[in-house]
Amino acid sequence: MAGGLVLLFLLLVGTGRCWELPAFHCNLYNSCECGFRPDLNALDCDLSRNVFGQHLAREQLVKALKVFVATDRPSKPLVLSFHGWSGTGKTFVSSLLVKHLYRDGNRSPYVHRFSPILHFPHAQNVNQYKEDLKQWIQGNLTACSRSMFLFEEMDKMHPGLIDVIAPFLGSSWVVFGSNYKKAIFVFVSNSGGEAINNVALNFWRGHKDREEIQLSDVVPAITKAVVADQEHGFWQSEIIEQNLIDVIVPFLPLRPNHVRYCVRSELEQMGLASEEDLVHSVTDSLVYFPEDERVFSSTGCKTVAFRINYYL
Ligand SMILES: *[C@@H]1O[C@H](CO)[C@@H](O)[C@H](O)[C@H]1NC(C)=O
Secondary structure (H helix, E strand, C coil), X not given: CHHHHHHHHHHHHHCCCCCCCCCCCCCCCCCHXXXXXXXXXXXXXXXXXXXXXXXXXXXXXXXXXXXXXXXXXXXXXXXXXXXXXCCCCHHHHHHHHHHHHECCHHHCCCEEEECHHHHCCCHHHHHHHHHXXXXXXXXXXXXXXXXXEEECCHHHCCCCCHHHHHHHHCCCCCECCECHHHCEEEEEXXXXXXXXXXXXXXXXXXXXXXXXXXXXXXXXXXXXXXXXXXXXXXXXXXXXXXXXXXXXXXXXXXXHHHHHHHHHHHHHHCCCCCCHHHHHHHHXXXXXXXXXXXXXXXXXXXXXXXXXXXXX
């Protein structure tokens, strides 16, 4: 019996996966409240195991979500804004959010993604897009207050467009038949990435641990960069002026040791053994900046999968 338990324990540990509760059995047919099944312990576990070098993002997200899901009557929708250099994990983290907040994960009908290139490609149609976007948000919120809206590449969104959703982000709007304050909005962009990189570089040069970087070290610089960017979807936006964003989630640039983790994890997913030679070659082949010191990866973990194929 004891041996069996030890074996079970070893199996659980040995798989290297996060321990997740079995899916909650839901009997409210097709209800959206039913589709919203936050498991924040699993989220935290997944973030700490599979997202490398992002202590701020992990802390901020878990903290904000704990507060938000603890009540049935939030005072306003949860509005998150992800910032950071490319390849630092923003898209991956957004997919983990969806996975651990919704029963059906990325297939959930209550999760809506918008990409400027896909949904709003032509600047001359911006008035039409405004109409569409407003209708979509309103329609989806009426169908389900526990909806999540993800806006990718905000730095490529036509300025002015996003303001049509500003009323949905505040605390005093009325959406007929729906408590829209239960919704979650996530904005993702690379802007502020350079400012974050500079802070991280200064910490590195000062021989300080990256885990010592605090939110207050990066947020003012991120806000400044976003406000100054005339191409950004938030240019002169009410969303910024009315402080509708609840949490700025910064993603730090990645060190070579984080890239090594990415390579190993990618190899594991491909079903291959992590041969140290290969891990080393791939990690070493990336471009690092500043050029002479080679501190951070210029593309984060983005090109890792491609490079593995190249070295194989
Ligand atoms: C919900 O949003 C999607 C876009 O993601 C849109 O196609 C759909 O029509 C919306 N649903 C409603 C009921 O408005």
